[in-house]
Amino acid sequence: MTEGEVDAASRVAAAEFLWAQPPGRKPGPKPKYTLDGIAEAAIAIADESGLDEVTMQRVADRLGTTKMALYRYVPGRAELDAVMLDTGLGAPVVVDEEHWRTALTMWADGVHVRALAHPWIVELVQRPHTPGPGELAWFEAGLGAMAALPLRGGEKLDLLTLLVGHVMSLVRQRASAGAPEQQLAASLAAILVTRAERYPRTASAFAEAGDDGALDDALRFGVDRVLAGVAALVAERAGSSPSRS
Structure with a gap:
């Protein structure tokens, strides 16, 4: 063989x-x-x-x-x-929210918490494998949050894949580098002070992120943007403008 x-x-x-x-x-x-x-x-x-x-x-x-x-x-x-x-x-988070965006945010947060507690999960999830009963329960919970959405089955599975991929990439990064943006900001601080004129946009972005506490907020930002895109698709199919519900 x-x-x-x-x-x-x-x-x-x-x-x-x-x-x-x-x-x-x-x-x-x-x-x-x-x-x-x-x-x-x-x-x-x-x-x-x-x-x-x-x-x-x-x-x-x-x-x-x-x-x-x-x-x-x-x-x-x-x-x-x-x-x-x-x-x-483990068992999936209990998602009992009428708003699908809130429910899927809670679902993604739950996956993040479990994977962050056991970072090796990232490798096992990303290997080719057949989901077991526990992992399939997470599928069921995530799909349940999308029950009312006008999406096809494949689209719903693609959305879960996008959310899990985003979560797992951040867990892998944090496991190897801690809080990556904070560490990068600290290591670049002295460099950007003396070279801000050469890299003005980079210096400004790090300074602004530090001021408003937005460093290492990639989890929330990514989940929100993915779900905003889905909301736009749902609104397009419904012939209305995107909303939070």
Whole structure:
């Protein structure tokens, strides 16, 4: 098998494993470990040291067992990654707003909070994979916020993709550079003081952003602009001007 075929087979196996999990505990003796407990151990390692440091051996060590014992619960690393992602995302935020823009803003904020708590989620979300029950619940919540919009199914999915892509790019940036605009502003401060005449627009933009507290507000700005564009599309189809509702 080629590398691509192996990856595809791993994705299929991981999806089958996730969706085969029963909602409750199986009958019989209580197992020594649970899938939730294994996922929590793996998540703790990823939070502390990064996704690359998560191995079946390290998870087993954290639980005080052997690697071979874990294979009774999780067949391999692809399945462990799938469980980690679904567990890390958790249940979607409760979106109970009549205004779709407010609801989708809350939804995007919820994704941002979960991913910021576990930055390794970015890598797993952006890998080719089949969503598990938890991730699909986020789809359902986001699509529910758009129930009344005159958008086709593909357009609604595209909107969720845009919002998630925006959120994940910012989480990745923050995980590697902290508050990027603040750090950039601090590092450029002395340079722009002495070279403001050469870079007047840059100096003015950073100065103004610092004065009005708009540094590192890319999450809100991006979400608002995406939703404003959708509002314009909705208004165009309805033959009216854009509104907040």
